[in-house]
Amino acid sequence: MDREIVVELKHVTKRYKLFKNDRKRLLAIFSKKIPYKEMLAVNDVSFQIRRGEAVALFGRNGAGKSTILKMITGVTYPTTGEIKVNGRVSALLELTSGFDPELTGRENIYLKGQLGGLNDKEIAEVEGDIVDFADIGEYIDQPIRSYSSGMKARLGFAINVNIRPEILIVDEALSVGDKAFRDKCLKKVRHIIEKDGVTLLFVTHSTDTARQFCDRGILMKKGVLTFDGEIDKAIELYNK
DSSP, rough: OOSOEEEEEEEEEEEEEOOOSSSHHTTTOTTTOOOOOEEEEEEEEEEETTTEEEEEOOOOOTHHHHHHHHTTTTTTOSSSEEEOSSSSSEEEEEEETOOOOTTTTHHHHHHHHHHHTTHHHHHHHHHHHHHHHHGGGGGGGGGGGGOHHHHHHHHHHHHHHOOOOOOEEEEEEGGOHHHHHHHHHHHHHHHHHHHTOEEEEEEEESSHHHHHHSSSEEEETTTTEEEEEHHHHHHHHHHH
């Protein structure tokens, strides 16, 4: 318990405004009189994750899991409450997003590395590891627009796990590619957790995979945190 807190949510709530159509959404920018429905995606959630912990986040579709990940990674912000993140975050969410289709795979390594806070020298040090892990052959020097979705996912995963993350956020991304590549991904994630002391926040519906990596589980239901504790108890409650 003396380890540093790297992720902390304090009474975080996220509300979304749902408009009837895009026209009304646009008009709402200029007028507060446009009617809308309100959806409470996350409701007064608080938890802490310490350096080196591996935590699974469970919940049915619509429980608020993805919204929490988006807020932690800065894609969106809480309506109320506070989120603190201390460390370089690598998020395996949408593996194929963020690529420039006109740049080559190798050029995109530098682009995504820079977006992740690395300088060119630091990216050059891990470039070979990324290329070897992605294992897409000569396509690494071809424009991303020529890639299949599977190739883009392989490269996206390779970049995110090799840019020396301090906090790794995984949202079902370990199901990417064929069985051999999935096994390779699982082995890599296990290595960086055990050897590099990376903090893991793992969102999944696969309780068996969660049990492999995590000793703590957080259970969400309709935007509310309903359990935070030992992984086997979290899985038991989730399965119910």
